Amino acid sequence: DTAVSQTPKYLVTQMGNDKSIKCEQNLGHDTMYWYKQDSKKFLKIMFSYNNKELIINETVPNRFSPKSPDKAHLNLHINSLELGDSAVYFCASSPSGQSNYGYTFGSGTRLTVV
Amino acid sequence: LAKTTQPISMDSYEGQEVNITCSHNNIATNDYITWYQQFPSQGPRFIIQGYKTKVTNEVASLFIPADRKSSTLSLPRVSLSDTAVYYCLVGGQGGGADGLTFGKGTHLIIQP
Secondary structure, eight states: OOOOEEEEEEEEEEOOEEEEEEEOOOOOOOOOOOOOOOETTTEEEEEEEEEEEEEEEOOOOOTEEEHHHHHEEEEEOOOSOGGGOOOOEEEEEOOOOOOSOOOOOOOOOEEOOO | OOOOBSSSSSEEETTEEEEEEEOOOOOOOEEEEEEEEOOSSSOOOEEEESSEEEEESSSSEEEEOOSSSSSEESSOOOOGGGGGEEEEEEOOOOOSSSSSOOOEEEEEEEEE
16 A cells, blocks of 8 residues: 555646645654655755644745645645646655654655646 | 755766765754655655664665764665665754755766
8 A cells, every 4th residue: 555645646737727636644644744846856845734733834825725634634736827836746744753754755746837 | 954965966886885975064962864765756765864873774874973964875785776866864853743854965876
């Protein structure tokens, strides 16, 4: 079984559209994250949720809205997509109390905005 | 969080030992050093973590000098499949919700 699964794996859409990326983890972790990796391969955290509560919200446009229906799921909804949103988005999870290790990442969602 | 500096890229050959060094001059007392590996089209994967001296697991070894201002990831007898980006991270036990701060990583290329 995949520990952290994201869907879809690839997403191609037009500017101005609204899209969602889903993430689920079956590891029993309390904390989940969304990361963005741009074309230069720089990996940056976007959001962090702990037990369905938003903990970190880095400087991300409010067009991006995370939703956590339960601690096993963290979805990312993006409104009014722009060309600059094209990137690979990674979901990750970790147990509580461990900020440096024990992170498990999903395989990523490659978003292309045309 | 302590900032890290590592080489942008390295080349080596199959069967060789590869050492990747990371500098973290501002490491705090309670910071741990962690290395992640990322293959193309995949998320980063935890390799090894240490606080001081030496740590070894089935994949790699991590050497940390007494001043902890640097660390060296050692990959024994690399193969083509070790071609990946390797990230050095430094951080403390911040409660799990801080998130990891990734630098630019080291792109390791293994040739036949």
